[in-house]
Amino acid sequence: MANKIDVKELLEAGVHFGHMTRKWDPNMAPYIYMERNGIHIINLYKTAAKIEEANEALKKIAASGRKVLFVATKKQAKDIVAEKAAACNMPYITERWPGGMLxxxxxxxxxxxxxxxxxxxxxxxxxxxxxxxxxxxxxxxxxxxxxxxxxxxxxxRLPAALFVVDVKAEHIAVKEAQKLNIPVFAMVDTNSDPRPIDFVIPANDDASKSIDKVLSLVSSAIVDGLSDRKAEKEDTKETEAKTEATANE
Missing domain, CATH: 1.10.287 (Helix Hairpins)
Structure with a gap:
């Protein structure tokens, strides 16, 4: 099981702030806790559960040796995504999405x-x-x-999954992934449609603090997956060496 996500940390990072109520997408209703001063507030308990779910899947992908392509071209997300993706040795797109990329x-x-x-x-x-x-x-x-x-x-080769910050801004990337049945993980704000997304993380996708928090949790799950893969390889090598030594005796 993935590490438990601390709801208090998500709150401190402002992950719960959605968009103005008049800009909402009704399909996000299950993830909205309340409305305050004309702004939708995201239910962070649901966010935490969704991050845990996404992290389990991402960890498995990393452990299998496949790649997760991170996508974020908006100004406040670019540098964070580049840093977090590079830290877990995953490819990323932070400039314009090249049409036909997938x-x-x-x-x-x-x-x-x-x-x-x-x-x-x-x-x-x-x-x-x-x-x-x-x-x-x-x-x-x-x-x-x-x-x-x-x-x-x-x-x-094609990535095993996409991780997107702001599905509205990256709708072309999402469409291409859908065409090829590549699962999409994404931070989805209250103004976006979560239906095309396989792993929805309801979260504020505009504030850099919120993006940084979610990406830190996600990238650390990928690092765990890579560590598991490395440990498994070492165990296999050790077993093979022992078998060879026994055979030569």
Whole structure:
């Protein structure tokens, strides 16, 4: 079972603040506790339960050696997502979502390979033989690719899941994942429709403190999963070594 989530910590991080009542999505009603001063307040006990549920699933994905792609392009979430995803060794998109990122993954991989080939040119000296103009063009292309795709350079196959901050802002990513039956984990605020999301975490997706809190809990579950995987590999190696030693006696 995942670690128990402290509701008090969620409260202190402002995870409970939803949107103004007139901006709400009625499908979020089961997760709303009350209305205060024209703002919907999220039921944090439900949030805590949903984080625990999501963490169990994310831990299993990490333990199986598959990737979770984090997606957040809004200003207040970008840096947090980049930091937390990198800390648990997962790919992330924090610039504009590249259309076809999932549904046309082969093309995206080609762009990533182009980046790698430019790097090879620099290493083997080919780059130095180019004219000043060609160098400049290649440098610009490399910078553009790095900005948009640098964080997914090591993602050689489709992710096992998506973790999204703000499903409204990232609706294209959610749609692509749905098409390919890739499960979506997401922070869902009171103005969004939770129905397309497989693992809904009802939470304030606008305040950086709230985003940081939820992402810290989620990324630490992924780290636990990676540790389990490492321990399992070491156990297997040990068992194999013992079996080999016994056979050689």
């Amino acid at each position: 549904t046309n993954f082969v093309t995206i991989r080609k762009a990533v390979k182009k980046m790698a080939s430019i790097d090879r040119m620099k290493k083997d000296g080919t780059f130095d033989t180019l004219s000043k103009k060609e160098k400049l063009q290649i440098e610009r292309l490399r910078a553009k690719l790095e900005k948009n795709l640098g964080s997914i350079a090591d993602m050689t």
